[in-house]
Amino acid sequence: MNTSAIALPVPGPRPAPTTELATDPGAERPTDYARLRIVPARYPWRSAGTLFALAVIAGVAHSVLTNPRWGWDVFAQWFFDEAVLVGLARTLLLTGVAGFLGFSLGTLLALARVSRSPLLSGLSFSYVWLFRSIPPLVLLLLINNLGYLYETITIGVPLTGWTWFSYPTTQLLSPFAAAVIGLTLNQSAYAAEIIRGGILSVDAGQLEAAAALGLSRPRQARRIVLPQAMRAILPSGFNAVIGLAKGTSVVYILALPELFYTIQIVYRRNLEVIPLLMVATVWYLVVLTVLSLLQRRIERHYSRGVLREQPRSFFQRLKRERAVAAPAPAEAPVPAVRADRTSAPTWAERHVRGGEVSVQGVSKSYGSLRVLDDVCLTAPAGSVTVILGPSGSGKSTLLRSINHLERVDSGFISVDGELIGYRRQGDLLYELAEREVLQRRADVGMVFQNFNLFPHLTVLENLIEAPMAVRGLPRDEAEGLARELLVRVGLADKAGAFPRQLSGGQQQRVAIARALALKPKVLLFDEPTSALDPELVGEVLDVIKELARSGTTLLIVTHEIGFAREVADTVVFMEHGRILESGAPEQLFTAPRHSRTAAFLDKVL
Structure with a gap:
């Protein structure tokens, strides 16, 4: 996280008391406050309520214990x-x-x-x-x-x-x-x-x-x-x-x-x-x-992960009080990622190069509302494609369709020639069962606008869950790769924290690391900075810029024009579910061919 220096005042000689305070014999000096006795504030109604409760308890106890008809001897028997x-x-x-x-x-x-x-x-x-x-x-x-x-x-x-x-x-x-x-x-x-x-x-x-x-x-x-x-x-x-x-x-x-x-x-x-x-x-x-x-x-x-700090039980508070005077043991260092590991490959060694994404004539409707209308798009392997457009233009739906979180009404989407949601046999396409869709979806990672981290799992557990369940990695290997990814996103010391204990920028970086843990061919970003404070945007964009240089195919929905100009190979402009224009950043930002693209950029640049 970027921090700025704070200028502290240089300590100087304490100023002498003013003439008015020095000459007024009835004035109290600030140093005299230490000798004054503090009288606690009184709460008469609180005291009255306490006395009333004690009277009720005493009355009920006296009535129950002294009335022989309760038969306490029979009760004991x-x-x-x-x-x-x-x-x-x-x-x-x-x-x-x-x-x-x-x-x-x-x-x-x-x-x-x-x-x-x-x-x-x-x-x-x-x-x-x-x-x-x-x-x-x-x-x-x-x-x-x-x-x-x-x-x-x-x-x-x-x-x-x-x-x-x-x-x-x-x-x-x-x-x-x-x-x-x-x-x-x-x-x-x-x-x-x-x-x-x-x-x-x-x-x-x-x-x-x-x-x-x-x-x-x-x-x-x-x-x-x-x-x-x-x-x-x-x-x-x-x-x-x-x-x-x-x-x-x-x-x-x-x-x-x-x-x-x-x-x-x-x-x-x-x-x-x-x-x-x-x-x-x-x-x-x-x-x-x-x-x-x-x-x-x-x-x-x-309730783990719901609060930043769990309320301590009575025994935990008692144990903490007893441990206050005891010397704190030396903190065990966080285990570093071993560079000489031979039994398990590093993330970089296992990293899968990006895949080509092909969107062919995709349409999607919600009732009478047509969200995607005959969309065609190709993202070459290892490229960075930024999708721009006003709200409601179908950008997020397009990403969710590539990940098959949304089933399209018509058209096809493929990654490296392998159709998403279908299996081809000759001239026939068989719709995949959900189990097969889940297996293919692992190659298309997604980072959500609102992070969607699992709040009841620690940062490390968030990262290792899918590699163990989907890729079948042993826990030790999954943890080693997860810690390496946390180092890459600058959060090595947060492995044991819960998402609720992190800032927005840190949560988004964990979400990126979680998506990368599956070694996807394609990584989708749905407005990754829109839920962040302006001060946190930079740290997330820095991580995405590093990914852009790693060879992973990225498709990014964003409104960060400067970021798009810096990292994108292709910029796509959408409106009303259609792609109106696409091209290199310099061409699209400086000389857009479509009038609607020019009008949009005039408002955001």
Whole structure:
């Protein structure tokens, strides 16, 4: 980052007090402030509120502890009773099993709901609609009486008579199994909507960035979408689990002795209703307190990267206070990239030379709006092509089409003669499946206008994710190449930082390094400096200028005319989805042939 020198004032002799201060006997000198006593500000209403809260707490405690009808001796007698503990264990087991199965099934239902298959999405919606509509008590009774409808549960091939498993329903569905199934079906319906809401909360740019790196759909969901969605899922998800822990009491209808049913049995025998209810209440408080602490810990894990600095827990603050007086250990140096490495090649050694991009008659419409209209363009291997034009002229859509983030309505795009999105066999073109598109997309890197770094991953993790998943590099080799790229973009010391802890210019340089980590033949830049402060533009443009000299084929959408004049081999001007003019920078900027190009340049130069 460029820095400017700041002129500091030269220290000189302290000026003598003015005549007025020196001759006024009642004036206080500045040095006299040190001996004055500070009186803290008073907040009477705050004090009154504190006293009121203490009075309420003391009153409630006195009433509960001194009233003999609460029966605290009976409470103490039954709190650790074996029957109560067995009921508590069964409650915890039901909560754990039904919660795990419910959220596992709910995750699959949520992914099915947002899938592109209308039949799969409709099936998921129908499941959620059905099991959210049935009260848990009714559902448990239906499952417990399933033997009336189906005498045996059979698994086999329909209409063939082939049977792999068959067992009497009444023997297979014990009360505990019926309770687990009923609670799981009910919980999964609510969990599916909680998880779907979390998935929808993830910015669409994250999906585009993952797709642009060639990550497969399952890996996008597992590594990018769900970890970020967890921030929105966890509060509602833990509320659902806490509700499940309390809701297990409905299994009393199956005569299953969980905690509450056990308490009912006991107080019906000894008639000590209040003390026994307090036993159940305190145990529920203990269980839910543990769940709340677990929720807090998990939320801290999944909030990585959201804040510049994570708030410390109580134990972390205590540990930090104890470590203040201790001498700080010597900081381990950041491992340097070894120039003599023989087992793994360097980035420069593995670098793939640029590929030729050919755009032939490409058109794209959104409804009645025609965004690209018969666009033809050729970018030779190793060239730098800058695309100019007013907003809405189709520049970004053209880049996204080259990367196949947008499917064109007509026309073809190829890199080194290999079609994007199709496979040719003779005179036939077969549209590629998404898995094959992702593999080819790895050769066409993209740097987005808004960076689209993965906020829950560190800088190093952002860079190694795609090389390991798409190129199949071992982690050690991927990390070595990533650190070398960070050196190239001037961010070697930021490998362990999260994107939120970086400036805009640093984030954009990380985005460039992430795209380069896949060794693409072509690199696309969609207005790489438009989201930056003017002071940060230079550091990003310097990195792009270095890339322009490296032989990578670059296509850049930008409004930086001076930059375009310096690095471009060809400048293209677009409007209304068409290329109106293209040519060498000097020719286009000094003597444009099209009147619309001249009018545009008059406004921006």
